[in-house]
Amino acid sequence: MEDMKYSYLVILSVIKLLVGVSFTALAQVPNSLDSVRVYLKNHTVQDTNYVRALNVLGRELHSVANPDYAKADSILQVSEQIATRLQYGMGLAKAYTNRGSIYYLTDRQPLAVEYFQKALTTAEQYKLSPRFICGAISNVAAALSKLQQYEKVITMQLRSLRLQEQYNVQPRIATTYGGIGSALRELNKFNEALTYYRQALALMHAGKNISGAAIIENNIGICYDGLKQYDKSLASYKLALKHAKEVEFELLQADILVNIGLALKLSNHPKEGIPFVTQSLAIGRKQENKATMATAYFNLGQIYEELKDYKPAEANLKKALDLAKERGNKEQIANYTQGLADFYGGAKDFQQAYAFQLEKNNRKDSLISVQTSAEVQRLIAHYESEKKEAQIKLLHQQAQLHNEELIRQRFQRNALLIGGTMLLLLGGAVSAWLLNRSRLRRLEEAQRLRRQIAHDLHDEVGSTLSSISLLSGMVNSLIAQKRPEAVERAIQKINTDARQILEAMDEIIWTINPGNDSLQRIALRLQEYAQPLMESKDISFSFQTDPELADIPISMEVRRSLYLIGKEAINNLVKYSEATQATVRFARRDNQLEVLIEDNGRGFDVTQSRERTGQTSMKQRAEAMGGSLDVQSAPERGTRLVLTTAIAG
Structure with a gap:
């Protein structure tokens, strides 16, 4: 079990790569830490230039090697207040963006999303440049990525790309492509991710952004690791390391060095990986960065475990867990606890293995x-x-x-009013x-x-x-x-x-969860369920969804039945079909939903009892939701399953 690799692409997109965070100040406002302090000391009028200077100071304080996040946030709060009073949209949007960046870097992701969204809303309200708005959209996506909401990330980044195309934003924003690539990579769609990463890399090179190119090369290497193409991943990592050294980006160097060590371990050269991970650990110690140190310790431990050198393996894994607990990083604690459980199991120390597994569970x-x-x-x-x-x-x-009845009793002598009262009473009773x-x-x-x-x-x-x-x-x-x-x-x-x-x-x-009451959410969940199963059997898989189905709501019962039928059918396909190609399609036919699950496998005789495939229970579920299930198959002719049910007009 390997520790998750860092992705500095998103971090830098928030700090300085995205145009939404870029500050091209007017000539009279300096753009460096010392000079802007002097400017603010001498410039006492709280005008738009004063807001610009505060934003530059806030940006510099949280993006330097030794950031002062608390002071930067305090300064940016003042900038936000003055910009609001002046109705200065650009200054307010940049203050929100910088505060979102601080929360992003200090692992307060819900706040990061909130402030990046405020920046986007402000940019749209004040009709700022399309380039700024596109950058602001990508910032929201960056924070959502940290919350592992990868489908939303892709949706937001594609929205940014559409705007860039609509307004012909030139050059295109490289980190928008990189953000889509990273989300696809997290969803294990490595080939699709590479397409977007390559577009981002070309834009980075065109803009002579060396640190950005290093980040993209690192992410390309991670994709090749996922595809088990280790020669290509090592080549990408070495290019990334070269670029990171050119710009003296040490934390990125540490990340890349760990990735090189992992690639060597995965390609059955674990001993060669030790010097690279050791260099990463040295950088972490120098920078006093506990996250980098924890990652290096854990991966060193795993390499020694691979070499069956159990004493240094145990020591490094425990150091990694201690650092994760110091930081309170729940994801790392879970990964490292599981890693120690697996280590003790491999070392035949079952009592310790049981203790760590129990802690993880x-x-x-x-x-x-x-x-x-x-x-x-x-x-x-x-x-x-x-x-x-x-x-x-x-x-x-x-x-x-x-009350109406009491009022109308005063007019009982009038037959018409009495009749009206009776009608009203009848209506009230019905209501x-x-x-x-x-x-x-x-x-x-x-x-x-x-x-x-x-x-x-x-x-x-x-x-x-x-x-x-x-x-x-x-x-x-x-x-x-x-x-x-x-x-x-x-x-x-x-x-x-x-x-x-x-x-x-x-x-x-x-x-x-009521948030999943839509056909689009069912389709996405089935795709997430099916993709890794298909890949494990080398089945070429196509998943298609009719865009018209995106916003159609459905009840919990129908959603559950649809999901269980689809899951059962996909399981049967993977287990029994011996197929090389498979298709799942959600389509709308008038007011009917049609779900097709089809393969080119060995098929079967539909007239014979097939209890093991759960056809009876699937058909019962389909009927319970007011639909029908048609299964078409024959030996050596593949299988075609069609589920049809009514949907709202």
């Missing part, structure tokens, strides 16, 4: 439990709020009807009945949601947790009996069961 289970509990409570609170609002509305209407029926329907929906969650937790999690509990109880006994093979099998089973629980919990949370 407890951390993950705790996080999942909090997320699930919060989501369920949010849904219940939302329902209770709706229920109270309906009750208040009903009481208000009933009181209003009662009350309809409101009561609506309230009952919402109550039934909430109860059904609760039952569904309880049923899923029982079916998906309960039995597996019981299995883990039993296996955990056996481990100490097996260790006492000195049966290492049995202990290893038990721990492997615990590890497998724990991963299954995490996957099941993830699916339950995804299912009940």
Whole structure:
């Protein structure tokens, strides 16, 4: 298990590469740290030039080698206040951008997204240049990338590209292409990522941006690692290292050196990788950068583990975990804890392996439990709020009807008014009945949601947790009996069961999240599920979605059924078809949704019972959602599955 590699492309895009952060000040405003301090001391009028100078000072304070983030943020807050008072759009947008950059670099990503979005909104409100707006969009995407919202990243960056094309922004913004490449890389779409990285690299070279070229070359190397083309990745890393040394960008050098060590390890030359990772560690110590040091220690540990030199492997892995805990980096803590569990398992120290695996699982289970509990409570609170609002509305209407009835009793001698009153009373009774029926329907929906969650937790999690509990109880006994093979099998089973629980919990949370109530979200999730499975079997895979389906909402029950049918069909395809090509397509036919899953595999006789493929349960799910499932296949003729169901007009 390798530690995640850094991507300085996004960091620099926030600090200085994106035009949205670029400050080309007027001649009277200096653009360096010392000179701008002198300027501000002598320039006492709080005008637009004063705002520009504050923004330059804030930028320089947080982008130098030893940044002072707190002071920079304080200065930029003053700039923001003055720019707001002056209604100076450019100054305000740049103040927001720089504050977003500070939050980005200090790992406060929600705040980074908020301030980059403020910068974008301000740029659009004051009709700033298209180039600035495009840069601001890319900044929002950069922060979303840190939150691992890669589909949103791609959407935002493509929006920036469309604007660049619409307004013929020249030259194109290189980091927009790089941001798309990085998001695709995180989604393991390495070949697609390379296309965008190469476009970014050409723009970096055209603009003579050496540090930017180093960043892109580093990311290209990571893609080639993902494709297991290590000769190409090493060539890219060496070019990246050359460029990083030219501009004396030491932290990037440290990142690249670790990547070279990893590439050598993955290409079965682990010993050759040690000097490179050691150099990275030296840079981390020099810069007093604990994140860089932790990454280097962990990867050194993994290389020594590969060489079966267990003593230095253990020491380095533990140092990495200690540094991650010092920083409170949850992702690194989880990765390094799992790394130590795997290390002790390989070294046959099953007691230690069990202890670290249990720590990793407890951390993950705790996080999942909090997320699930919060989501369920949010849904219940939302329902209770709706229920109270309906009750208040009903009481208000009933009181209003009662008052009307009292008024109309004064005019009972008039037959026409009495008839009108009766009609109004009848209307009130119908309204009350309809409101009561609506309230009952919402109550039934909430109860059904609760039952569904309880049923899923029982079916998906309960039995597996019981299995883990039993296996955990056996481990100490097996260790006492000195049966290492049995202990290893038990721990492997615990590890497998724990991963299954995490996957099941993830699916339950995804299912009940109202933010996923669209066909586009189902299609994206199925694509994410299918892509790695297809790649593992070398199946050429095509996934197509009709753009007209993007904003069509669907209910939780239909969404769940669609996902489960698609998942089952994809599993069958990967397990049994022996196909070389496969297609999944979401299309709209009038007011019908058509989902096609097709392969060129060995097929089967549809007249024969196929219980193992779950066709019966898939058809039952399709019928339950008011649709139909048609399975067409024949031996050696491939398989074609078509799911059809109604959608809203």
